[in-house]
Amino acid sequence: MKKTLLAMALTLPLFAVQQNLSLQRALEMVKENNLEVKVAEKNVLMKEQEHKAAVGYNFGSLDLVVNALRSNDAGNVFGFKLQSREASFADFGFDQFLAPMRQALMLANNNALTQQDLQNMNVILAIQPDKLNYPDARNHFQEKIQYKIPLYVGGRLMKYGEITDKMTTISKLDRQKILNEKLFETRKTYYNISLVENFIKNLNVILKNVEELEDTVKNMVKEGYALDIDLLQVQTKKADVLRMINQAKLNRDLAYQYLSFLVDDKVDSIVVLDNDVPMPHMKRDEMLARNIDIQKAHTGLEVTDLAIGVEKSKFLPTVGAFAEYGSADNTFLNDFTDKDAYTVGVQLKWNLFNGFVDKAKYEKAKIQNMKMQEQVELAKKGIGLKIDKIITSIKSKDYDIQSLREKVKYTKxxxxxxxxRYKEGLMAINDVLIKNSEHIQAVLNLVKTRFERNNKVFELENIINKGIL
Known part of the structure; x- marks a missing residue:
């Protein structure tokens, strides 16, 4: 029994749903749980690491190198001994050279050298020492630390660091744009659900009125004051209202599914809102300055400025330093300090000619910069025009909503x-149903216009990067 209760407790969070979810909490859940926002956040982290890597090149590289070799190649073995500081005259074959040389010296001291002896001495120089040419195989272990650092590269590394920093900024703007879109879609869906709930509520009131009319017609049919066709017409109208309620509920359920997807959790109900979205009050210049696409365009322009500097640096020399310290022996780490060695150096490299490749790349970078300047201006004008159109549309919708609210009251x-008048026998049922249809249409038009108006406000907020939380 205890195990069963424990299993139910562990699985309970998996089946938990959000009840009466507030808009504020929904927006917070999007920031915390939305998968697309999480992917965008990972892109930012990757760009930050790329920036760190670009900056890291300024500090050079320190490497530990360990070579473990074995060879019987004459050049290698002799080189191994030199690196191990163990080379001797014996390695040059002096054991084969000294005996005949000693004999020749003795004859020379006794003035006993003949012409034949002098010729034999030339043969000594032709001796091929076995230890030098055919050495035994030798192990070689070399341990060393190498440090390389660029001293001057024409400012290229600094430019690369600044470029990767700008690219990180762009990735953050991309993340913010995705977050804004998810918040925009969440608010839009939340308000749409609220409008549908209010629409269903109004339809239920209309259904109640139609059912009241149906009861009235039934009574009038019994008393002979109305025909069966009148009742059939009212029942047909009732079926239409029920169909609209059912369709509205299906749309509401679909909106709930999408809201659950956005917050990455099951949403069963929300706190219904009855008000429309307030219009953001902001100057046009501020709207343009806040727009993410324009900010990205400005940052991209800065990147092209830096790219010009990168290409220009290729006309300048590069200077690098090198330092190495290590030891070598036929045994690993044997007599390290007795056989250690160091090497330091500086290298200057300056490309004098490469077929004008660098010049072509430099000109391309300048053209790209000019192109980006024009794109920034194009973005400002295009987005400014879009903002103006949306604001005009919102104002038009506000007027329509005000008019439609009055029309709903009037048609009711x-x-x-x-x-x-129908109950008094002064009006035909067709006329009553026509006015009922006009009232339903007015309610429907009001809901539709509020949908459109709110969506336009959300679109404007998304464009101007308006903070939500």
Whole structure:
């Protein structure tokens, strides 16, 4: 029993759902859980590491190198002995050279050298020493630390560091843009659900009115004041209202599914809002300055400025330093300090001619910079025009909503009047149903216009990078 209760406790969070989810909490969940936002965050982290790598090149590289070799190649073996500081005259074959040389010296001291002896001495120089030409195989262990650092590269490394920093900034702007889009979609979906809930509520009121009319017609049919066709017409209208309610509920369920996807959690219900989204109050210049695409364009322009510096640096010399310290022996780490050695040096390299390749790349970088300047201006004008169109549309929708609210009230009063007159036998059922349809259409148009108006406000907030949380 205890194991069963423990298993239920562990699995309970898997089946938890969000009840009466507030808009604020929904937006927080998007920031915390949305998978696309998490992917964008990983892209930022990668760009930050690329920047660190670019900056790291300024500090050079320190390497530990360990070579473990074995060879019987004459050149290698002799080189091994030199690196191990163990070379001797015996390695040059002096054991084969000294005996005949000693005899020749003795004859020379006794003035006993003949012409034949002098000729034999030339043969000594032709001796091929076995130890030098055919050495025994030898192990060789070399341990050393190498340090290389660029001293001057025409400012190229500094430019690369600044470029990767700008690319990190662009990735952060991309992340913010994706976050804004997810917040925009979340608010849009949240408000859409609220509008659908209010629409269903209004339709239920209309359904109640139609059912009341149906009861009235039934009674009038019984008393002979109305025909069966009148009742059939009312029931047809009732079926239409029920169909609209069912369709609205299906759209609401679909919106809930999308909201659950955005927050990465099951959402069962929300705190319904009845107000429309407030219009952001901001000067046009501030709207343009906050726009992420324009910010990215400006940052891209800065990158092309730095790219010109990178290409220009290729016309300048590069200077690097090198230092190495180590030891070698036929046994690993044997007599390290007795056989150690160091090497230091500086290298200057200056390309004098490469077929004008660097010049072509430099000109291309300048053209790219000019192109980017034009793209920045194009982005400003294009986005400015889009903002103006959206603001104009919002203002138009605000006027339409105000007018439609009055129309909903008016059509409801007209319907009530026609219904009262129908009960008095002064109006045909067709006229009552027509006014009922006009009222339903007015309600539908109001909801639709509020949908469109809110979506335009959300679109504007997304464009101007308006902070939500």
């Amino acid at each position: 009063k007209v319907y009530d009047n026609y219904y009262s």
